[in-house]
Amino acid sequence: SQKIEQNSEALNIQEGKTATLTCNYTNYSPAYLQWYRQDPGRGPVFLLLIRENEKEKRKERLKVTFDTTLKQSLFHITASQPADSATYLCALLSSGTYKYIFGTGTRLKVLA
């Protein structure tokens, strides 16, 4: 069955460093992959979408890569700030459907 894995352990990094989060998937080839940010008590907020034919996408301090051979996406936040502390979710379009499958998310904490 289609499965998405994100590191369930929290990631702690020092302010100013680059945070790298991983999203691995198995048993399918998604056409789209999205990254979301979720703060406690709130709904997910869309950050970036990358298509299967795109290797990399950037938006300000954010960068997403998509390696369909490795079945992996990496999400980078450069020059991280304490305000970047949140849970980050990846979501992939389920094959043959219009619905997204979400990972469980990785909690990021940026230490001042």
Next chain:
Amino acid sequence: EAGVTQFPSHSVIEKGQTVTLRCDPISGHDNLYWYRRVMGKEIKFLLHFVKESKQDESGMPNNRFLAERTGGTYSTLKVQPAELEDSGVYFCASSQDIAGLGETQYFGPGTRLLVL
């Protein structure tokens, strides 16, 4: 512009009772989605409306769940009768075009449901 709103923000009910959750999408968004997150698990798709029609309801757990979107504006999700395993956070999202075609979907804050 107002975002997606959900009501209530929290609901605590007893097993066997009925609860109705409401979602107001962003104005003009034809596509509306319901998701659920059970504690410790990932957000899971429940169903997708295009205007007032159910496009995909493959994620609905069972027939105790009924979703409606009369008039193609707001949507309700009714759970009747509620069971303990229905506890979780119910999210609604909306998008102008179909999210599965690359359109951004905007999430509401969620309704936290606790069934005792």
